[in-house]
């Protein structure tokens with residue numbers, strides 16, 4: 001984990017910025033590779049996560065591991081976090097005030113990790129980043145958006161693994177959707193490669209122009 005994320009996690013250990021701070025057992029900061037290309041964001045910690053202080057460690061977590069492995073990655077190679085870092089009592093949905101209070105911490109994680117692709121797990125996570133979208137309509141799709149605080153970003157909507165456990169047909173859908181992730185990631189990398197190349201070419205062009213202007217000024221100076 002990067003030093004910045006370590007420090008942020010330490011700073012948050014005793015966070016009481018919203019009511020969830022009073023009822024949690026452990027803060028669930030998030031874990032994984034701080035330079036990961038893929039970042040998974042769920043809604044909030046469940047019972048098991050709250051007990052262990054780790055994201056996605058229950059049965060739904062096992063399914064997520066399976067999905068991550070299905071695209072030839074391991075849990076250690078991605079980053080996993082939630083919209084809120086403390087468990088809402090009785091697994092209720094986090095309240096808008098709680099989501100708002102916790103956002104600056106997720107924002108800092110996103111700015112530090114700079115994932116190429118953010119996988120939004122479930123409708124609550126989808127609603128946080130892409131309000132008004134329906135998971136049943138956009139799952140399996142990559143959506144590029146300008147997001148306040150993090151800039152232009154590609155999101156990928158997927159059903160929450162817990163939903164896939166309740167409804168077996170969703171597991172097959174989830175697996176099918178995950179199959180698209182490597183190709184999407186490859187495309188994003190290609191595009192960012194092209195953008196970098198264009199930036200370098202533009203810079204070289206600008207340098208050339210500056211050199212020409214400099215030479216012209218020198219020749220005037222020496223009366224050539």
Ligand code: SF4
Pocket residue numbers: 012015016017018019020021022027084085086098101102
């Ligand atoms: S959910 Fe977030 S804002 Fe609320 S107490 Fe936990 S860390 Fe703090």
